[in-house]
Amino acid sequence: MPPEEQAEANRLFDQNLRSDPLKCTIDRERTSLDFTFHFDTGFVITCPFQEFGGRRTLLTIYVRVTPVGGTPVLLKTLRIIRGLSIKPSQVYPGKGKAYFVVRGGFSVGEGRYRVEVLMQDPRKRTCRRAWWIKIPHHAQRSVPMVLAPNHVSSLHIPTWRGPQPGGLHLAVLLSAGSFNPxxxxxxxxxxMMLLQILSTLLQQIPCSSVRLVAFNLDQERVIYQTDSFRPSGFAELQESFNGLNLGVVSVETLKRRNDWAQMLATLTNRQLTAQPPPDAVIILGRSYRWMKRVPREMLMFRYEGMPRFYYFENGPENLFPDSLGFLTKSLGGKIYRITTPHDLGTAIQKMLAQLRGPEPTVTASKSRQGE
Incomplete structure (x- = not known):
């Protein structure tokens, strides 16, 4: 914020008001560790539409976060509340109230902080609330803290630094499928979970190149792919997620019984013959095709210098192995189940330790493709 706006925000926070005219409530959000190893927290503002007469309204929300013994950090966000085409009293007959909810958040490092939230409308009416939060020292060595103690930042969009000379050649097969069939x-x-996990993988693993393919097994199609993934690719990947309609499957796709397996085998075989060959292939996401395997005759096995395969299976634990897990095992790979940030940190440490170790010794076998 410009200095003059910061001064105005501090004046609003510091002035002593006996009552706040806006009849809204502000509740604190629970603090949690996300998959990029940031501690995230925030607030929820609930307000009746009738406070603004059902009209379209621009609201300004200021947040002041002060570490104990440190300098306050000011954050600002603007929210537009759409007007109602009917009277608020018509939404819930007999009650006369319709509510909207505004959420916001920020990230903090270890330490103790005073949090103040203030919302103001164009008529200079305000509502406010303040509370304390404490982030204890995090002793888990598998989770490197991103923010230093007593530091505050706005919520970030997942990204990474970009390719690093001399790093690994990495391939990522991302399964864009829902938990719910x-x-x-x-x-x-x-x-956001997929993007955060991908961001942390690329931040923690030094990569000189990243080949990424995002696909959906139900629709049997690739929704995003690039041989040279860059930081700007996160926005492009999220746009591909948003354009995915899981409720539409073509008649031709429904007629084909095992084309999902052929597609998965083709994507895998391409990694085995890619140039430059990847040092590791990471399968990210999950599949609800439980107990279904890719037929071995579809896979091309290449053992000399074969890349290592790792399946980062995120979400609730499956009672039965899925198709991506069977694929990983058939290629001699490792499966890591990721349900918490601690799981992710531990899995990355194990993967890096193996990648730095000796090459796997596997008995040579002829390729099954082209025989």
Missing amino acids: RATRLGVGYQ
């Missing part, structure tokens, strides 16, 4: 869209929360 009946879902018609890829949920926003699950999208």
Whole structure:
């Protein structure tokens, strides 16, 4: 914020008001560690539409976060509340109230902080609340803290630094499928989980190149691919997620019984023959095709210098192995189940230790493709 706006925000926070005219409530959000190893927290503002007469309104929300013994950090966000085409009293007959909810958040490092939230409308009416949060020292060595103690930052969009000379050649096969077989869209929360895990993998693994393919097994199609993934690719990948309609499957796809297996085998075989060959292939996501295997005759085995395969299976634990797990095992790979950030940190450490170790010794076998 410009200095003059910071001064105005501090004046609003510091002035002593006996009451806040806006009849809204502000609740604190639970603090949690996300998959990029940031501690995220925030607030929820609930307000009746009738406070603004059902009209379209621009709201300004200021957040002041002060570490103990440190300098306050000011954050600002603007929210537009759409107007109602009917009277608020018509939404819930007999009650006369319709509510909207505004959420916001930020990230903090270890330490103790005073959090103040203030919302103001164009008529200079305000509502406010303050509370304390404490982030204890994190002793888990598998999870490197991104923010230093007593530091505050706005919520970030997952990204990475970009390729590093002398790093590994990495290939990522990302399964863009929902937990729920009946879902018609890829949920926003699950999208963010996939992007955060991908971001952390690329941040923690030094990579000189990243080849990425995102696919959907139900529709048997690739939704995004590039041989040279860059930081800007996160926005492009999220756009591909948003354009995925899980509720639509073509008649031709439904007629084909095992084409999903052929597609998965083709994507895998391409990694085995790619130039430059990847040092590791990471399969990210999950599949609800339980107990279904890719036929071995579809896979091309190449043992001399074969890349290592790792399946980062995220989400609730499956009772039965899925098709991606069977594929990983058939290629001699490792499966890591990721349900918490601690799981992710531990899995990355194990993977890096193996990649730095000796090459796997596997008995040579002829390729099954082209025989």
